[in-house]
Amino acid sequence: MALTGLFLYIFLIEHLIANLLLLNNDNGEAYTIYAEVLGSAYNIPLRIIEFGLFFFLLYHATNGTRLWITNRNAKGIHYFVNRASENSTFFSRFMIQSGSVIFIFLVIHLRSFFVHYRLETPDDTMYQGVVKAFENPLYSWFYIIAMILLAFHLVHAFQSAFQTLGLRHNKYTPFIKSFGVIFSILICAGFALIPVYFLYINNTGGH
Amino acid sequence: MKLDSKIPAGNLAEKWSNQKFNYKLVNPANKRKYEIIVVGTGLAGAAAAASLAELGYKVKAFCYQDSPRRAHSIAAQGGINAAKNYQNDGDSVFRLFYDTVKGGDYRSREANVYRLAEVSSNIIDQCVAQGVPFAREYGGLLDNRSFGGAQVSRTFYARGETGQQLLLGAYSAMMRQVGLGNVEIFPRSDVQDIVVIDGRARGIVLRDMVSGKIESYIADAVILATGGYANVFYLSTNAKGCNATAIWRAHKKGALFANPCFTQIHPTCIPVSGSYQSKLTLMSESLRNDGRIWVPKDPNDKRPPNEIPESERDYFLERKYPSFGNLVPRDVASRNAKEMIDDGKGVGLTGKAVYLDFAEAIQRLGKDSITEKYGNLFEMYEQITNEDPYKVPMRIYPASHYTMGGLWVDYNLMTTIPGLFALGECNFSDHGANRLGASALMQGLADGYFIISYCIGDYLAQSKKDKLTTDAPEFKQAEKDVSDKINRLLNVNGSKTVDELHRELGMVMWDYVGMSRNAEGLTKAKKMIKDIREDFWKNVKIIGTNEEINQSLEKAARVADFLELGELIAEDALQRMESCGGHFREESQTEENEAKRDDENFSHVAAWQYNGADKPEVLHKEQLQFEFVKPSQRSYK
Amino acid sequence: MALLNLHLKVWRQKNNEDEGRFVDYNIQDISTEMSILEMLDVLNEKLIKEGQEPVAFEHDCREGICGCCGIFINGRAHGPLKRITTCQLYMRHFKDGETIVLEPWRAKGFPVLKDLMVDRSAFDRIIAAGGFVAVNTGGAPDANAVPIPKHNLEKALDAAECIGCGACVAACKNASAMLFVSAKVSHLVRLPQGKPEREKRVFAMLNQMEKEGFGSCTNTEACSAECPKGISMDVIAQLRREYFRASVRQEKE
Known part of the structure; x- marks a missing residue:
């Protein structure tokens, strides 16, 4: 979980940087170039990474679910009163829930962007698709909520990955913990900025 | 009956080596044909089970707790003595031997004590090899602290949890043998009887504490390592489950019980706060290094301690024992506290406590230095009493802590029943009339790791293998006796709970057979104990059945035995008309009210023989010879 | 020292096969100087006198080192305080009239034997x-x-x-x-x-x-x-x- 998780982290960073191109007030020029480079069928290394990405994602999700099931069984009966908030963070206890919502989000997200622009024959550019999608408040808000849950997920995930890898020391662990929180929130805030931007700030871009 | 201690001839330092050479051996290939039962999995029991299994014997280990790791050895705080002389301060095997015999007020066997001192060094080596994390200096070598009754630093320790670390060492050694299939463990087993066939101990009968089944186990030898009987006082520093049932059953089957009246009272415990009190918590003796013990001079002075001026305080230990002051031995400190309380000068809500004051030490050394030394003890005290000992003096009171008496054993740790061995606190052998701090752990591990493995081989090599099974009539009879007793208990259906009756017994024991004893009180106590015993069998109320987990039934069976043992303690105390160690007879004191030994008449081990229900026990005496240490009167003035 | 009246909700289960259920008890005049196990002792004495079966719970040294005791108290293992065992929890940490919920450790690896006792x-x-x-x-x-x-x-x-x-x-x-x-x-x-x-x-x-x-x-x-x-x-x-x-x-x- 830790290794796949950290890999997905790297992907998120890359994805965010690309997404921020959307905010460049150039009517999507930069973003379109990026999308084309990324989508080029001849970019073999990228295709390999992409394949790995899907594999890791699926592994992360299925293994997470498997763990959740075995761990639930290991607990058996649950307590009548359980003040878990006194001994652990909210985020750490709800990884499967936040993860599941993110997974559903990803399915929809991939359907509207990846499947449409890469596997089908689109009649618009990806930039136009983004703008169009975010004009729909329902879609935008779903996106924002998913990002909030992603933040929940990442806040625990970041430091947990280091712990799982045995990288814990009183010298650097406090740094990892606080860095993880700030970093995770920044990433998700960055993503959420896109729908907010198109919904409330620049809602004329595509027309 | 002639008591033969079987002490080997020769010079003190050669006795054990000679004896080991003279012991018969069991052929390595034959060892696995012998089965050994070990009852109790504390330091002595777990160490014995591990060492014997390592030699190749098949061992079955029994304990009443849910896991062998919980035995009460785990609660020992201070440390373990060993004559390593790592501190270069003049320690030696002879000095440890000497201190132990003197500390025991010359009522222990020289040869046994010398052997204990001799193997003490091996214990430390063994434990370190197992991964016991004893405290170390920055250079990586072992650290020592000093303890009462010694002028050298020979105590090895692991924070305030030495007992825990040693027990986990012995436990893990035993669990390793469990994994290898040489030891089988039987937790939640309440041993109810010892089975003797043709004069030899051959097995046990127990109650499975989960199913209630009465089960028999057969072996070629039986080892008891069941700890002490301080719970006869109801309130003690022992764990709630500590009991005398196995040794008492063994006693009834013919094992002599030695020096039952030698019980130790520890002076620094947290006092009782009410009638619901279920146990007493000990605080390390080391507190007396810096704390000053006092009571108000005026019994009617009910002011808070900090408002009582210096001039109206009585630092009674410093006043009476100017050279040792607050550091007098355990028995002296305890007895003096009791005296003050009997005079009405006790403090706190119950009036059953004296102050242990750190104000002066905090002023002299600074709060930080006190925290460093005693921080965890102060925390523990505050957790229990809700008082901050940095600001308000602690209240302390003595509590029953350890029992030096136990089953009589010869030099080979065998009781008067052949094939029945007693190890650790449950035998009587090494501490005489008083045990020194940090010596209990040493004895348990010495017996378990380094002594029993030799003795038992000698016994087994001379005993014939036979084809007996637990179908033998002796087992069936014992099973029936156990079942009958349980049914009897369940059928009384009276009106008093087991704890109520146990508390009544404890009260009598504490008042008349406690720190200070006299003929009148002891005679009275014997009668009172008998009355409580009768009341118990008429009035005890136990809910539920045998065929389930039934904690009241477990307790009842134990208290029934305490009610018999209590009377023997009183009888032994009555017969020993001298004061020595933890046994203080008011009739035998010096002009300055100090304990006065009577070597002419009482330099012996009093070993009692069971003589049938409600009949007086028969006293046998083993005369003690002091060839190497000259008995002298203790003085702490 | 003050006295508390408390309401207890205790998990009762006859043995491993039994389903188990909560039973409510009211208990009066509990001294704040008692440990929670002593409070249970008092409850048990009362139950025995009334002819009811006492609550089974694990305990031995009662000074926090043997590891026997362990009750899930008001939603926390060993109760509301940190760094103590159940036997070291004193009643002064509860309020008069409070409800205390007592449950056994829950885990497949620790089957319940009876009431608050589990097999470890x-x-x-x-x-x-x-x-x-x-x-x-x-x-x-x-x-x-x-x-x-x-x-x-x-x-x-x-x-x-x-x-x-x-x-x-x-x-x-x-x-x-x-x-x-x-x-x-x-x-x-x-x-x-x-x-x-x-x-x-x-x-x-x-x-x-x-x-x-x-x-x-x-x-x-x-x-x-x-x-x-x-x-x-x-x-x-x-x-x-x-x-x-x-x-x-x-x-x-």
Whole structure:
């Protein structure tokens, strides 16, 4: 979980940087170039990474679910009163829930962007698709909520990955913990900025 | 009956080596044909089970707790003595031997004590090899602290949890043998009887504490390592489950019980706060290094301690024992506290406590230095009493802590029943009339790791293998006796709970057979104990059945035995008309009210023989010879 | 000292086969100076006198070191305070009129035996699988033969303080015994005496833990927060490192 998780982290960073191109007030020029480079069928290394990405994602999700099931069984009966908030963070206890919502989000997200622009024959550019999608408040808000849950997920995930890898020391662990929180929130805030931007700030871009 | 201690001839330092050479051996290939039962999995029991299994014997280990790791050895705080002389301060095997015999007020066997001192060094080596994390200096070598009754630093320790670390060492050694299939463990087993066939101990009968089944186990030898009987006082520093049932059953089957009246009272415990009190918590003796013990001079002075001026305080230990002051031995400190309380000068809500004051030490050394030394003890005290000992003096009171008496054993740790061995606190052998701090752990591990493995081989090599099974009539009879007793208990259906009756017994024991004893009180106590015993069998109320987990039934069976043992303690105390160690007879004191030994008449081990229900026990005496240490009167003035 | 009147909600279960249920009790005049186990003693005395079956609960030393006691009190393992066992919890930490809910440890690896008692023998089997240094009695070198740096020693002792009470498993939403296993692995591997078997030990103990039906660690850190001895998450990280190290180094048998 830790290794796949950290890999997905790297992907998120890359994805965010690309997404921020959307905010460049150039009517999507930069973003379109990026999308084309990324989508080029001849970019073999990228295709390999992409394949790995899907594999890791699926592994992360299925293994997470498997763990959740075995761990639930290991607990058996649950307590009548359980003040878990006194001994652990909210985020750490709800990884499967936040993860599941993110997974559903990803399915929809991939359907509207990846499947449409890469596997089908689109009649618009990806930039136009983004703008169009975010004009729909329902879609935008779903996106924002998913990002909030992603933040929940990442806040625990970041430091947990280091712990799982045995990288814990009183010298650097406090740094990892606080860095993880700030970093995770920044990433998700960055993503959420896109729908907010198109919904409330620049809602004329595509027309 | 002639008591033969079987002490080997020769010079003190050669006795054990000679004896080991003279012991018969069991052929390595034959060892696995012998089965050994070990009852109790504390330091002595777990160490014995591990060492014997390592030699190749098949061992079955029994304990009443849910896991062998919980035995009460785990609660020992201070440390373990060993004559390593790592501190270069003049320690030696002879000095440890000497201190132990003197500390025991010359009522222990020289040869046994010398052997204990001799193997003490091996214990430390063994434990370190197992991964016991004893405290170390920055250079990586072992650290020592000093303890009462010694002028050298020979105590090895692991924070305030030495007992825990040693027990986990012995436990893990035993669990390793469990994994290898040489030891089988039987937790939640309440041993109810010892089975003797043709004069030899051959097995046990127990109650499975989960199913209630009465089960028999057969072996070629039986080892008891069941700890002490301080719970006869109801309130003690022992764990709630500590009991005398196995040794008492063994006693009834013919094992002599030695020096039952030698019980130790520890002076620094947290006092009782009410009638619901279920146990007493000990605080390390080391507190007396810096704390000053006092009571108000005026019994009617009910002011808070900090408002009582210096001039109206009585630092009674410093006043009476100017050279040792607050550091007098355990028995002296305890007895003096009791005296003050009997005079009405006790403090706190119950009036059953004296102050242990750190104000002066905090002023002299600074709060930080006190925290460093005693921080965890102060925390523990505050957790229990809700008082901050940095600001308000602690209240302390003595509590029953350890029992030096136990089953009589010869030099080979065998009781008067052949094939029945007693190890650790449950035998009587090494501490005489008083045990020194940090010596209990040493004895348990010495017996378990380094002594029993030799003795038992000698016994087994001379005993014939036979084809007996637990179908033998002796087992069936014992099973029936156990079942009958349980049914009897369940059928009384009276009106008093087991704890109520146990508390009544404890009260009598504490008042008349406690720190200070006299003929009148002891005679009275014997009668009172008998009355409580009768009341118990008429009035005890136990809910539920045998065929389930039934904690009241477990307790009842134990208290029934305490009610018999209590009377023997009183009888032994009555017969020993001298004061020595933890046994203080008011009739035998010096002009300055100090304990006065009577070597002419009482330099012996009093070993009692069971003589049938409600009949007086028969006293046998083993005369003690002091060839190497000259008995002298203790003085702490 | 004050007196409390309390309402108790206690899990009652006759034996392992019984389904179990909560039973409510009211109890009066409980001194704030009592420990919670003494409060249960008082309740039991009362129940016995009334002809009802007393509540079974595990306890022995009553000074926080044997590891016997363990009740899930008001939603917390060993109750609302940190770094204590159940027997060290005093009634002054409750309010008059308060409801106290008492439940047994919950984990597949700890089947309930009766009321508040569970079977923790799985811990013994984990230790038997590898939680030791394989040395026989006799023949040990002098205790000072191998110096041990004080820092390592102190760290080993921090981990060795585990009392095996099972609060870590009880508090963990996954019923993982990772803190228990790691504490032993960490204790032994920090000492030179424990190093020869380090690879074997970590595999053996983890395998046994899984066999016993405990869950896996998802780093919620609840175990460490509820551990009466305050054993740190450091030991789990150390177990992870040991595991990786052993995976790389151990030769096939």
